[in-house]
Amino acid sequence: MLWKPDLSIYELTEKENGPLSPYLYITHDGKVNMEENLRLHTICTMDVHKFPFDIQSCQITILSIIHSNSEIKLIAASNSSELMQNSRQFLLSQGEWELLGLTVAMENVTYFDGTTWDLIKYTISLRRMPLLYILNFQLPVMLLLVLDLASFFIPDTKGEKLSFKVTMLLAISVLLLMLNDILPSKSDRSPLMATYVIFIFAFMLLSLLETILVTYLKELDLASKEQVSENRPKSSFHFLKPEELFTKKNGDSASDTDKKRKQDSNGCSSSGVNSFSESVMELGAAGATADLHLLQLILEQLQALRQNIPKNALALKTQGREGYWSRVAKRINAAFFAFYFCSIFLFVLLISLEWLGYEFRELSCRGCFRVLIGVSAPLSKAAVCIHSSGRMNKAKTENLREKVEGNELDLSLSNLTDVPVKELAALPKATVLDLSCNNLTTLPPEFCTLTHLVKVDLSKNQLISLPEEMGRLSSLQHLDLYNNKLTMLPLSFSQLRSLRWLDLKDNPLEPSLAKAAGDCLDEKQCKQCAARVLQHMKVLQEEADKERERRLLREKELEKKREAKQREKEAKEREAQKKKKAEEKERKRKEYQAQMAALAAQEQQKKKKEEKKKKASQNQDKKKPSVSVPPAKRSLCSRLFSWILRLLLLLIVGAAGVITVCQVTELRKEPFCTPINLYVHDTVSWAQGLEVVQQVIQKISDLQA
Secondary structure (H helix, E strand, C coil): CCCCCCCCEEEEEEECCCCCCCCECCCCCCEECCCEEEEEEECCCCCCCCCCCEEEEEEEEEEECCCCCCCCCCCCCHHHHHHHHHHHHHCCCCEEEEEEEEEEEEEEEECCCCEEEEEEEEEEEEEECHHHHHHHHHHHHHHHHHHHHHHCCCCCCCCHHHHHHHHHHHHHHHHHHHHHHHHHCCCCCCCCHHHHHHHHHHHHHHHHHHHHHHHHHHHHHHHHHHHHHHHHCEEEEEEEHHHHHHCCCCHHHHHHHHHHHHHHHCCCHHHHHHHHHHHHHHHCCCCCCCCHHHHHHHHHHHHHHHHHHHHHHHHHHHHCCCCHHHHHHHHHHHHHHHHHEEEEEEHHHHHHHHHHHHHHHHHCHHHHHHHHHHCCCCCHHHHHHHHHHHCCCCCHHHHHHHHHHCCCEEEECCCCCCCCCCHCCCCCCCCECCCCCCCCCCCCHHHCCCCCCEEEEEECCHHHHHHCHHCCCCCCCCCCCCCCCCCCCHHHHCCCCCCCCEECCCCCCCHHHHHHCCCCHHHHHHHHHHHHHHHHEEEEEEHHHHHHHHHHHHHHHHHHHHHHHHHHHHHHHHHHEEEEEEHHHHHHHHHHHHHHHHHHHHHHHHHHHHHHHHHHHHHHHHHHCCHHHHHHHCCCCCCCHHHHHHHHHHHHHHHHHHHHHHHHCHHHHCHHHHHHHHHHHHHHHHHHHHHHHHHHHHHHHHCCC
């Protein structure tokens, strides 16, 4: 029989077993090796703020649920460098992700009861391949934005521009739906991809609204032109010929001439002129002279001019404003195009810097800063850090002693992914350690056991965190963390009392820590940085201690509340039990009363039967010859019988009283009541088993129903 330890994965959500290996490997020293292929689904917190240029870090923690470290010791079989090399060798197809790093760390956790449990924590760093998302999403959105810019050159007189912009808006809406399926559902910060698409959607919506406004203004101009053409006067004037001034004095010919002139003037005269002309015609009919007829014609011409003056003035006024709204629309269109182009250019520039800015910062040359401030640091090392990735050779830990020069050990430019702690611990004379320009992502907890280190250079790496036991490096005086990926420092950093020089430049530190660190451009600033950071970490340590105390107090209060709730629950349970017992007692009492009532009814029936028998016997006795009985003997028997009945009645009443006292009152717990209650219970059970009693109870229940 082979014992198999209960190992589990803390982040595991689903496990699919692969084919089991039928072999066990047993070595000469008693070690048993068993391999198992697993396909795991684990929980990993995603940060998609820079999607699709994001880097994710996931952890796999292996532990034992049942056994503590006193029973099982968990030890990693390989270090981080070997794991990374094997992973790259067996990982043939990386798909959407690129493997950046794989580290392993052995930790332990102590619970409140003092038990310690061993953990093996694997940290996997992955980078997303962005090319697919750029070609399928970002580039189409940018092309739609360019088309929207080009739509400003479409004429506004027709409706093609408006329909084109609406189509572009619908296309960007479809891309928004696609983005909802691409991005994860949960993240701490909003992704820049969503900001990118939403802002472009807002720009295109604003462009559509501007097109609607410009189209409306041009429609106003067209409507004003049509109104001017409708208001233009269409009346014609009739000029009198000389022969018309000297017509005959015939009233009929004069009236015919007047009618013809009225038809030519298209009804331009008013009702007042018509009445006046009618009066003049009456005078002419009565023999008016040619002068009166001439006056009539002059009045008609003046009245027509009077009516046409307002229409001509309105036409001239409107003609001066012709094309006004078109000019306004043209100015609005030009100003909005300039604003639109500048806003889009600035937005694309800023979001591109936010997307790729971190990578730009990684390419900064530290030697350039040192030259500018006059520090005598060689530029060759900084240049090699950036451009010599192709010439890096893997460090061989067995040759570390050959690299020691005095008290300095130079492991820079060695393409290290893990620190050889065991080999460094064997070199206590090497108090100055240079690990710059490597691929370190984390430091193992065992690194903090190298208490002989005085100066450590970890610049130009990929460190995302420092071990929690960093404060154990009591002799550390000089620490260089330039150009890493640190966001915060461990709280134990405040215990580095010997630290005098610190550089944290080009790290995405949290705002408070970045403010405390400041710049490190010369020796003085770096010393001030060390002092300020130590003071800042001490404040954080004190706050953490206070928070721990508050948490312990809250836990104690919660424990007290839980105990109070438990006591209250127990009290309620006791009350419920008491109530249940009382109900059971009441039920038994009612059953007993029902049984007694049934017995009383049975006794009454017996008495009735006996009375009937007595009456029947008396009737028979009357038929028989009477026998004289001495009166003295009959009176003595009756007295004796009455006394016996009274005594029996007293005994029954006393027994009933004793039974009632033992059943109802608090004396039922006394020792002398226990046998009485048992006897009553047995008697009642026996009576219930009788067929007669059951019939009586059935009849009583029927009567009650």
